[in-house]
Amino acid sequence: MASNRLACRDCHHIVEPDEDVCPxxxxxxxxxxxxxxxxxxxxxxxxxxxxxxxxxxxEYALKVR
Ligand SMILES: [Zn+2]
Structure with missing residues (x-):
């Protein structure tokens, strides 16, 4: 099962699921x-x-909650 990618609440960049901090x-x-x-x-x-x-x-997320 593939993990979902993550989005940064601060800059809205989409990052890989194994990241701990936004690159x-x-x-x-x-x-x-x-x-x-x-x-x-x-x-x-x-x-x-x-x-x-x-x-x-x-790559960005339009809405981050
Ligand atoms: Zn960021």
Missing amino acids: HCGSNTLTEDWAGYVVITHPETSEIAEKMEVEEPG
């Missing part, structure tokens, strides 16, 4: 309780990235 911001507030997978490739031209205050390309 992007160093936060340990990782959660399985997230929804809305988005891939942001060009944050500077993306409305979603602007709303989420995302500045680097990557």
Whole structure:
């Protein structure tokens, strides 16, 4: 059975289930309780990235609880 991937509550990055801390911001507030997978490739031209205050390309969770 595959583990669910985790999302960081602080920066919304999606990380692998074996991570203890977010490799992007160093936060340990990782959660399985997230929804809305988005891939942001060009944050500077993306409305979603602007709303989420995302500045680097990557995989993100739209909603993190
Ligand atoms: Zn993070």
